[in-house]
Amino acid sequence: MIRKNPSGDLPVIHESAFVDPTAIICGKVLIGENVFIGPYVVIRADEVDDSGNMEPISIGANSNIQDGVVIHSKSGARVKIGEHTSIAHRSIVHGPCVVGDNVFIGFNSVLFNCVVGKRCVVRHNSVVEGCELPDGFHIPSTTNIHADSDLSKIEQVGFREEDFSEDVAQTNINLVKGYKKLQNEF
Numbered sequence: 389m390i391r392k393n394p395s396g397d398l399p400v401i402h403e404s405a406f407v408d409p410t411a412i413i414c415g416k417v418l419i420g421e422n423v424f425i426g427p428y429v430v431i432r433a434d435e436v437d438d439s440g441n442m443e444p445i446s447i448g449a450n451s452n453i454q455d456g457v458v459i460h461s462k463s464g465a466r467v468k469i470g471e472h473t474s475i476a477h478r479s480i481v482h483g484p485c486v487v488g489d490n491v492f493i494g495f496n497s498v499l500f501n502c503v504v505g506k507r508c509v510v511r512h513n514s515v516v517e518g519c520e521l522p523d524g525f526h527i528p529s530t531t532n533i534h535a536d537s538d539l540s541k542i543e544q545v546g547f548r549e550e551d552f553s554e555d556v557a558q559t560n561i562n563l564v565k566g567y568k569k570l571q572n573e574f
């Protein structure tokens with residue numbers, strides 16, 4: 389369902405993107421080329437700041453937002469998802485938040501008030517909150533990263549993790565193409 393927010397903003401969705409019919413995309417949302425939006429995703433840009441303004445939620449080209457993901461933002465703050473980025477099933481991305489290019493966010497993870505650098509891998513059931521994660525970091529499953537975390541103990545993304553991230557992104561680009569061909573059959 390594509391709908392306006394109370395401020396009257398409508399999502400802008402590139403014609404090459406695929407949005408599952410069960411997804412809810414509301415308000416000031418920008419979805420780039422070849423983006424996959426999976427079943428039961430909710431992307432809601434509807435809150436304003438104290439001045440009545442809001443930044444958009446933007447999803448970069450060739451990214452995928454998988455089943456049950458929720459993306460929202462507090463008080464109109466910016467949420468930016470980079471290009472070739474995968475946000476896996478049932479994750480929550482709550483702004484303010486910036487996620488770089490070529491990032492993988494694992495199942496059930498939570499991002500809040502943070503910056504996740506390019507080529508990072510945040511594995512399943514992890515939390516990144518109130519901090520900036522530099523490029524190329526690998527956050528193991530069930531890890532909580534916050535402003536007081538010692539990042540010197542965090543490993544860099546290895547070839548295996550990088551290959552996995554690229555494979556997930558490419559698989560979802562292929563899904564976009566397949567679902568776009570089927571779109572008239574729904």
